[in-house]
Amino acid sequence: MGLTMREQDTTDAARGLQLRVIPRDAHPISRKDISPNALRVLYRLRDAGFGAYLVGGAVRDLLVGGHPKDFDVATNATPEEVRALFRNCRLIGRRFRLAHVVFGREIIEVATFRANTDDGSGDRQLHEGGRLLRDNVYGTIEDDAVRRDFTANALYYAIEDFSVRDYVGGFEDVQNRVMKLIGDPETRYREDPVRMLRAVRLAAKLGFRIDGATASPLPVLAPLLREAAPARLFEECLKLFLSGHAERSFLGLESHGLLDVLVPESSQALRSNRSGALRRMLLEGLRNTDARVAAGEPVSPAFLFALLLWPAYCRALMALQAQGMHAAEAQRRAADRVTLHQLQVIALPRRFSLPMQEIWLLQSRFGQRKRMGRFLSHPRFRAAFDFLELRQVASPEHADDVAFWREAQGGAFAAGDHEADSDAGDGDGDAALPRRPRRRPRRRRSGGSAGTA
Numbered sequence: 257m258g259l260t261m262r263e264q265d266t267t268d269a270a271r272g273l274q275l276r277v278i279p280r281d282a283h284p285i286s287r288k289d290i291s292p293n294a295l296r297v298l299y300r301l302r303d304a305g306f307g308a309y310l311v312g313g314a315v316r317d318l319l320v321g322g323h324p325k326d327f328d329v330a331t332n333a334t335p336e337e338v339r340a341l342f343r344n345c346r347l348i349g350r351r352f353r354l355a356h357v358v359f360g361r362e363i364i365e366v367a368t369f370r371a372n373t374d375d376g377s378g379d380r381q382l383h384e385g386g387r388l389l390r391d392n393v394y395g396t397i398e399d400d401a402v403r404r405d406f407t408a409n410a411l412y413y414a415i416e417d418f419s420v421r422d423y424v425g426g427f428e429d430v431q432n433r434v435m436k437l438i439g440d441p442e443t444r445y446r447e448d449p450v451r452m453l454r455a456v457r458l459a460a461k462l463g464f465r466i467d468g469a470t471a472s473p474l475p476v477l478a479p480l481l482r483e484a485a486p487a488r489l490f491e492e493c494l495k496l497f498l499s500g501h502a503e504r505s506f507l508g509l510e511s512h513g514l515l516d517v518l519v520p521e522s523s524q525a526l527r528s529n530r531s532g533a534l535r536r537m538l539l540e541g542l543r544n545t546d547a548r549v550a551a552g553e554p555v556s557p558a559f560l561f562a563l564l565l566w567p568a569y570c571r572a573l574m575a576l577q578a579q580g581m582h583a584a585e586a587q588r589r590a591a592d593r594v595t596l597h598q599l600q601v602i603a604l605p606r607r608f609s610l611p612m613q614e615i616w617l618l619q620s621r622f623g624q625r626k627r628m629g630r631f632l633s634h635p636r637f638r639a640a641f642d643f644l645e646l647r648q649v650a651s652p653e654h655a656d657d658v659a660f661w662r663e664a665q666g667g668a669f670a671a672g673d674h675e676a677d678s679d680a681g682d683g684d685g686d687a688a689l690p691r692r693p694r695r696r697p698r699r700r701r702s703g704g705s706a707g708t709a
């Protein structure tokens with residue numbers, strides 16, 4: 257799609273915003289790709305005389321030929337006016353009221369245009385560091401556009417004429433496949449540090465690059481992420497790593513200095529693992545995760561975090577054993593210590609952290625060839641075995657154990673779920689792990705859902 261299209265331009269002189277209207281015949285968004293429920297909401301708002309637009313990630317994804325996972329609507333109707341139009345509508349949110357129109361399992365979120373203005377109204381409050389605390393003023397569509405994070409996320413599909421409205425140059429940026437913050441990047445990151453992760457995540461998801469000015473503050477401002485709510489960072493991590501682009505997310509976080517803040521101990525451990533074996537294992541695990549997502553197979557946060565924090569665990573274990581601690585005790589302590597430290601940044605719920613630790617602690621069982629039936633029937637056996645196969649990438653000496661336990665399962669499941677390329681490693685990846693510990697690791701409470709990856 258070229259840029260030779262009819263355009264109508266009007267200007268918002270005050271802010272130098274220039275509206276570009278991309279008419280229906282100059283963009284690829286078709287109503288048949290929009291959820292029928294979202295269309296219903298848009299039409300009803302329009303028929304009641306309100307402005308009604310599809311906005312945000314859905315417009316962006318449709319422009320690049322993707323399938324949006326949800327459809328958000330923006331309007332000049334107030335939440336109360338929206339509720340009056342739909343029986344199946346509830347209002348949510350205290351900080352900013354939103355309308356949810358519910359169609360069975362699908363929810364269409366309808367937001368009134370909102371502003372983040374520094375107009376002295378007092379409705380916008382900034383933390384000393386520049387972080388946004390409240391933003392609850394209704395505004396115009398222009399206000400609504402500029403308070404969004406990236407230009408690609410600030411496009412409006414108008415139901416009245418099926419055009420795309422662009423106030424910030426997002427249409428061109430999508431065509432050029434570039435993530436670009438609206439406004440001054442440093443200010444926008446200080447307002448909300450999670451935008452740093454969103455830049456990397458959306459670039460990974462869409463295969464976009466990050467614009468120079470949007471990328472350059474990342475390594476410098478990365479420490480601001482420590483101020484973000486750990487629960488929000490957990491949610492963001494799930495989107496980074498369990499949406500089918502985990503490998504690209506990881507590489508993006510790594511290259512922009514964000515990994516150091518997100519998983520500090522693992523990041524350090526990866527750097528000090530000079531052979532790069534641990535990193536290869538991690539990337540292999542993330543590629544497997546992506547393959548599972550692509551195949552529609554389940555993926556689990558417990559397995560993901562077992563993978564992400566494995567370098568930290570190995571390092572902690574090595575340190576404790578160097579102090580002469582008994583293997584089984586050192587494993588438990590290392591698992592607890594790594595988990596505790598990580599929780600300060602990312603709020604990993606216990607239903608995931610417990611099976612994560614279990615996956616680690618069960619690794620030493622693979623070196624033992626006794627009480628096999630009991631181990632095979634352990635609820636976390638399969639996840640632990642999948643993990644062992646990944647370790648083989650870093651440390652080919654696990655090949656024996658992998659073969660033995662695959663055999664032991666009597667071919668009960670297909671080999672090759674996590675087929676590891678065994679020539680990739682050079683053997684020192686998890687050298688700290690005892691091959692044949694004397695004691696069995698403690699059985700831990702089962703529960704939660706480790707799944708297999």
Ligand code: ATP
Nearest residue numbers: 311312313314328403404405409410448450451495
């Ligand atoms: P995806 O749904 O693929 O994760 P998305 O862009 O739709 O990506 P959402 O979290 O669903 O992300 O947000 C919807 C829209 O809200 C975004 O497209 C953007 O316009 C706006 N938005 C979300 N988070 C922020 C933020 N931190 N700062 C400013 N605007 C945001």
Ligand code: MG
Nearest residue numbers: 312313314326
């Ligand atoms: Mg979305």
